[in-house]
Amino acid sequence: MKHPLEQFVYCPKCGSNKFTVHNEKAKKCHACGFVYYFNSSAATVAFIVNHNNELLVCRRAKEPAKGTLDLPGGFIDMAETGEEGVIREVLEETGLVVKEAIYQFSLPNLYMYSGFEVHTLDMFFVCKVEDTSHIKAMDDVADTFFLPLNKIQIEEFGLGSIRKGLQKYINSLLSNDNTEW
Incomplete structure (x- = not known):
């Protein structure tokens, strides 16, 4: 089973594809600095x-x-x-x-x-x-x-x-x- 964060490729704030895994709960955009935490x-x-x-x-x-x-x-x-x-x-x-x-x-x-x-x-x-x-x-x-x-x-x-x-x-x-x- 894929990790839920793999479903998100682009930063939801700026649209950059520099959106990578930050930790087990989050991804971070290296273009704008936005951190997205995946919650229920x-x-x-x-x-x-x-x-x-x-x-x-x-x-x-x-x-x-x-x-x-x-x-x-x-x-x-x-x-x-x-x-x-x-x-x-x-x-x-x-x-x-x-x-x-x-x-x-x-x-x-x-x-x-x-x-x-x-x-x-x-x-x-x-x-x-x-x-x-x-x-x-x-x-x-x-x-x-x-x-x-x-x-x-x-x-x-x-x-x-x-x-x-x-x-x-x-x-x-x-x-x-x-x-x-």
């Missing part, structure tokens, strides 16, 4: 459980992993908090209005976007939604529906960090005995 992009994932102990899941409409199951979420916009990002993503993808987003944990991830490998830090939130009766698949979601927690098959979820995060979430529910299995 922030992303969110929502766990939304209804009163029937069912988890809101989506079917991916686009690559990567088109057609597989997923959870609502996506990239955080600039100047947006994690909570604001997950609330916006849930609304854009499902039409649901999140009343509260409670941070749970984060996982590093590799996400292929338009042929470009993006390193992300996926932040997982439990999201409280008052009214789940008007779910609608929108944006990059082909379908969205509630799935009983005890019927979830993690291997049906196409993205690695979602599978890991979902397993961690289910394990926490089992250890807290918050749900009927």
